[in-house]
Amino acid sequence: MRKFTTTYYQLSSNGKFPEGKGFRLAFISDLHNMEFGPDNAVLKAAIDRADPDLVIIGGDQIVAKPGESLDPGLAFAGHLAEEYPVVYGCGNHEYRLKLYPEQYGDRYEKLRERLTAAGIRYLENETADLAIRDCPIRIYGYAMDRTYYNRFYRGPLPVLELTDHLGKTDPARYGILLAHHPAYRTSYAAYGADLTLSGHYHGGVVGFGAHRGLVTPDFRLFSKNCRGLFQTGNTCQIISAGTGEHTIPVRIWNRRELIITDIGQP
Structure with missing residues (x-):
């Protein structure tokens, strides 16, 4: 059977929660x-054992290929939503369904409909x-333009791209930015959300230490941004190695x- 690991982090609320308060997210x-x-x-x-208060899906729950089913990725998201609040961010595969209707027909609309129904x-x-x-x-779901996903x-990534799409961060709320592509860490930190959640790099295929991988989907060799926790001032970025690959x-x-x-x- 395929195996996965569960990684635990403990982060500060940056003083934005009432004293003694907190929550757990998966x-x-x-x-x-x-x-x-x-x-x-x-x-x-494994998620049930952790007993989270919120589940966040960081994108690429599905595979965007002609003829590929939207299951079981969306079915699993639906099962989670039966027991937990679920927020789902846009990855490059979800974005691809929207971008190329000549290849994927109405699959983007079906994806949105299924998520809404769940x-x-x-x-x-x-x-x-x-x-x-x-x-x-406040959760900020950023769907970046295909320019920034270009392999070469x-x-x-100008910070203005984030503020134009999402507005400025609310200083009274703990901000979680869903930004699927992990490479633009400096821009995410400058945007000012307390926590950025990213994926996309699948851990770099071959892992070297806590953060480095062999190769990324945009052909960066030995990137230092393949997985792990990164801190810049009061902001953090967690980059997931992902639960799958294609x-x-x-x-x-x-x-x-x-x-x-x-x-x-919590």
Whole structure:
């Protein structure tokens, strides 16, 4: 059976929660229709054991290929939503469904419809205000333009791109930015959300230490941004190694990953 690891983090609320308050979130990224046991029962059991207050899906829950089903990725998201609040950010595979209707027909619309019917908040350049255990949160779901996903693009991501799509961060709420592409860490920190959640790099195929991988989907060699926790001032970025893969179905020293994060004092 495929295996994954569960990684735990403890983060400060940066003084934005009432004293003694906090919450726990589970973060899944890049499932790519992978299954851990029938109907993803093994992955679901690991999430249940962690007992999160919120589940965040960081994008690429599905695989965007002509003829590829939207299951089991969306079915699993629906199962999670039966028990937990679920917020779903846009990855490059969800974005691809929207960008190329001549290839994918109405699959993007079907994806949105299924998520809405399941009660899942899908954020595509949108925000959501939540109160989890009396903790005020704003989630910023950034869907970046395809320019920045270009395999050979090495230019910057202007912070203005984020503010134009999402507005400025609310200093009274703990901000969680869903930004699927991890490479633009400096821009995410400058935007000012307390926590950025990313994926996309699948841990770099072959892992070297805590953060470095062999190669990324945009052909960066030995990137230092393949997985792990990074801190810049009062802002943090967590980059998931992902729970699945598709084009290169190989992982060496790079186990699939479920992330559990306590923010404040849950």
